[in-house]
Amino acid sequence: VPLAGVIGMPIAHSRSPLLHGHWLKTYGIAGHYVPMAIMPEHLAEVLRILPRAGFVGLNVTIPHKEAVLTLADVVTDRAALIGAANTLIFRADGKIHADNTDGYGFIANLRQHAPDWQPDDGPAAVIGAGGAARAVVASLLDSGVRELRITNRTRMRAEQIKAEFGARVVVYEWAQAGNMLQGAATVVNATSLGMTGKQPLRVPLDALEPGALVNDLVYAPLETPFLAEAKARGCRTVDGLGMLLHQAAPGFERWFGQRPAIDDDTRAAVL
Ligand code: ATR
Structure with missing residues (x-):
């Protein structure tokens, strides 16, 4: 079962678990998306361990969006230009791919x-x-x-x-x-x-x-x-809610293999 999640500190306010949970349920995908409160000093260790625990990727929020760039193996041009990443993909070859979909x-x-x-x-x-x-x-x-x-x-x-x-x-x-x-x-x-x-x-x-x-x-x-x-x-x-929904779609597609729809149901799921 593929696992994904969002890391930040604090993380309780994040709407991403509601959103990805809604999509997993809608498409009947056997997978889980979990919020994780991670301290900056543990970031590198967490990124090393999670792929070995079945994670296929992560969303990243404050305060880790800049730091993950230095820990990723591959950084997209747009993430480099923005200077921050919000979406990580743990590739099968062990490399961490960092993108910014904001x-x-x-x-x-x-x-x-x-x-x-x-x-x-x-x-x-x-x-x-x-x-x-x-x-x-x-x-x-x-x-x-x-x-x-x-x-x-x-x-x-x-x-x-x-x-x-x-x-x-x-x-x-x-x-x-x-x-x-x-x-x-x-x-x-x-x-x-x-x-x-x-x-x-x-x-x-x-x-x-x-x-x-x-x-x-x-x-x-x-x-x-x-x-x-x-x-x-x-x-x-x-x-601003739609941007939150749309920035999440590319990550969900890469991790779970399904391009999610963004409609009124999706909005209702995170409100
Ligand atoms: P985010 O990642 O959400 O963009 P940020 O990098 O902390 O968060 O940026 C917050 C933005 O809101 C900045 O443009 C900030 O202005 P400063 O660069 O001058 O801090 C702006 N902002 C926050 N509180 C503000 C306030 N009371 N008055 C004016 N601008 C404010």
Whole structure:
């Protein structure tokens, strides 16, 4: 029976066991997916032992997403570019393959909810420059977005992204985040602001075009104050739960041999 799971610290909040458990049941696959709280000092040992215990792979979350890159034998280009991995495959030859499917999940979710979205509809505006933002930036640029605007409270992290991702990236002052929205076709909140228990994201939306597609990576609550305000201005909005579902699909397929469907049942299973 193939085993997979998710490692992090803490791990109790992870929705991945609900999601993979739902898919295993839906497809009648004899397999298990388990959450594991792992301390950073035990990471290398755990990655060595789990393949011998029947594990075919893992999802990886905070704080291990960067460290697993140095422990993997093969790192995909996109994981290297993002600087973090969220999906490991324990290959039959004993090698550990590390990938990052967050950017893929972001784009796949966007395309599912807005099938007519095109990367060259206009500039993209990304708010935030943390780990999630890096995956979003990589995937938007890879899709063919011609201008990618970015702003972050800590400006240096946005500058770092520009330095790594190149000339299509334009950095805006955090205080000028509202101006960044002028003419933007795709807008993404990649900060943790708006999450239950945190302050809302406060960016003036006066310059937001009603034709813009507005995404929030936050999924608790599903409708953040930012999305609610964008919707009130006539924008189409995409919540963050779908990205979570879509980023999980490639791992499930590699481990269990079945490409999982992502539909309303899948959403209901993790809520
Ligand atoms: P993740 O992996 O979820 O992206 P992260 O790397 O810690 O997590 O990034 C969190 C993002 O939310 C960053 O863009 C962070 O801004 P800083 O780089 O300035 O820390 C942003 N963020 C979190 N709390 C914030 C706050 N109170 N105000 C503004 N930005 C905030």
